[in-house]
Amino acid sequence: MDSKGPQQLLRVPTPTQRSLTFCEASPAGLKRWLDQLPRAKLGEVARLLYQGMLEINQLIQSNDQRLRMLELLRPEVNRTCVMLERHVLDQPIVLDERSRKVANLCQALQNHMAAGYKLVVVDELNTPSRDRASLLPLALQRAMKGLYGPLIRAAQLYTPAADHLWLELHQLFQIALRLNLQGQRVRDDLLTRPDGQSLQEAYAVPLLFGAARCNQMRQRQIAQLVEYLDQWANLVQIKPADQPGVLFVVAPQIDAPPRYRTLLKEASLSGLLGLSTQVLVSQISDYLALPPEERSRARLPVQPDISTDLLQHLRAAWGQESDRAFQRTPGQGRLEICIGMSALHYHLSGRVAFAQTLNLPEPPKSKPDFAPAEKTSDVWSLAFDAEHNTSLDAHEEIHYDTPVDVKSEQIELDKTYPLFSLPIVNHSPGGYCVSWPGEVPDQLQAGEVLGLRGLNENSWGIAVIRWIRQVPGSGTQMGVELLAPTARPCGLQLLRKTEQHSQYLRGLLLPEIKAIDQSPSLVAPRLPFQEGSKIQINQKGVEQQGMLTRRQNATVSFSVFEYRLLEQARPTPETPRPGSQGPSSNTEDDFDSLWKSL
Known part of the structure; x- marks a missing residue:
């Protein structure tokens, strides 16, 4: 494999046709055909684009004309894939047959786009044209972006990347390195940056994506990550793997994403590429360290709605190797x-x-509007005959067994x-x-x-x-x-000073584990609980007030907090029943209340 040039490892079709069945074989003919697509019918548009790209990749034509036709198709394919993805994302992880076919169609559309651009790359390397200086950088950037799309979708569906995808990405950048094109910028109307993207940045984007541990993320987080990678690509460096500051290593001849440098021996780093993420991780850390109201002045290019959970995950993924504590x-x-x-x-x-x-x-039984409300401040309410006698009602009720x-x-x-x-x-x-x-x-x-x-x-x-x-x-x-190893279920209520307290939400009390120096903690929903929140804990009716201190762990769904109690446990007050002195009439707590009243 080492003896082959990079272009020989790229899989491309062999053109054999001199005409197209659906339109005139020219950029002008293709544009007229695209203008007539029934865009209101998504399935029909997807079918026509799929069949059209198959034919265009088989068409014998100059690289200049091929590129112009691909550039006309590219925004249409991108728009169609975005529309189709709505039928795939936010679905059960194991897709039904229809959703699986839609996902495969998206992959096929973008793979055929990438194949067309790879064909231009291979032709320009084997038989250079007079426009090679402008055609080759464009084709390299578009081919890398074309392969990046299926990589994203595979991650969102938690499936492996297609065979040879990583290998072809590596080979495309190797071609750029050999021709010293890695710094050349290419305009791309599908990106938000007006100055375009260098070939090194186009390669850094999938490398960062592959190193982000996307299988630990949710689909929405992956989608948000994709929004920012093109803006962050200039904050990382690609350099020889044996240089300082390299956390990830890429082996260009291996069909695999970046790996942590520490997994390889120092002697085996020769000829490999390294990815340095120090600057990007530093800017992420600086952003997270700022109070929310001051983050607009941070250096990291992000929008205010970016998930802090995502940034914390990326800081860990790109900032340090995750060591496995136990052998499986x-x-x-x-x-x-x-x-x-x-x-x-x-x-x-x-x-x-x-x-x-x-x-x-x-809650107290509702009364008709015309019934006088009982007020405990009325002294007559303490009279023996002033209390509503519910025991009489009890004798008049008919009780039914309800085991069913x-x-x-x-x-x-x-x-x-x-x-x-x-x-x-x-x-x-x-x-x-x-x-x-x-x-x-x-x-x-x-x-x-x-x-x-x-x-x-x-x-x-x-x-x-x-x-x-x-x-x-x-x-x-x-x-x-x-x-x-275990937990006690409880109810958690957020106590507020000026506003109404929250409703009780489900929570878990985790025990102290001295062997690993784990303090007692609790699992709470992500919202509305935060560090410093005052809470009420309810365990089978016994309530205690506490304070959330340090947040140990957090995911999209829950947080784990250390906490401290602010008072002793006290039973939830129950509605007194006739002939009863209350639920705690013979407990020590009853005496505690007595001392204050004497």
Whole structure:
């Protein structure tokens, strides 16, 4: 392989036709045909473009004319792919047959576009034309952008990149290096930058994308990353792999994305390319360190709506190698899993609905508008005969047994919060890789919390989905990191000074783990809880106020906070019943309230 020139490793069609069946074989004829496309019919436009590109790539013509025809097709193909992606993204990870065909059509459209530009590259290298100086840089940049599109879509669908895609990207840049074209800028109307893009930047974009650990991100995060990579590409350097400051290494002759430099021996770095991300990571860190109201003056080119979760993830991915703490070993057996905070809370609570776990007092019965309202400030309300006697009503009620209703309600809750039995691929003390052979639920997303346990176990471990990937022939796999061996379900309420307190939301109390120096912590929804928030914790009706201190971990779905209690536990007040002195009449807390009243 080393003896071959870069262009010999590019896969291109061999033109054999001298005419087109759908229009005149010229840029003018193609433009007239494009102007007549039925753009309101997306499927028909996609079919016509697909068939048209197949013919154009088979057409014998000059490189100048081929480029002009490809440039006419490119914006139409881009627009069509954007429209088609709406039928693919934000869908279950395992696509149905129709969505899968749409995804394959998008890939085919962009691959055929890239093939046309690669054909110009190969022809110009084998038989240079007089316009080579202008044609070749344009064709190289367009070919790299053409291959980048299928790379993005593969990541968003958690599938591997197509065979030879990375190899061809590497070869295109090797051609630019050999001809000293890496710094030449090319205008691109599909980019937001008016000054265009250099060939080195066009190559740096997919390298950054490939090093971003996209299998740990959600589709929306990947889409937002794509929006900014073209603007960030000039903040990284591509240089020999043995130079200082290189975190990632690229082997041009290998069909693979960038790898961490530390995974290779120093002696094997000769002839390899390195990717230095120090400047970009520094600007991301500076942006995150600023208060939100001051971030507009940061050097990092971003919009205010960029996700801080995304930036924190990228800072980790591009700033340091992620060392695996434990060695994985092949696994056997199965795990029982529930996905999402609602399902995990339900099963941790012993299959009890969230509202029932809070044990809150029932709201007072509503009265007709004409009934006088009871006021505790009225001294007569303390008279023995002033209180409404509910015991009389109780004797007049007809009680019905409702075991069928209770059972059906339990069945509905179990359907709402299902359990899944999944085979273990491998495991370590820190987590599992499990396989999902069939259809996966919509809740299966990177960063989602889940519960897991052995098939014969009762207690639930708390974990988070760190990555997802589609393995051809084996279904979906996900990497699961353990957060805690157990947890206590609770309700969390945000306490506000001036505004109304929030409703109770589901939360989990994680125990202290001294072996790894982990303090007691709690899992809370991302919103509205923040560091410094004052909260109320409800455990089966027992309430305590606390303060969220340091945020240990965060994903799109939840945060893990250290916390401290501000008061002792106190039962939730219950509505007194006739003949009852309240729920805590014979507890120590009752005496505590007595001392203050004496």
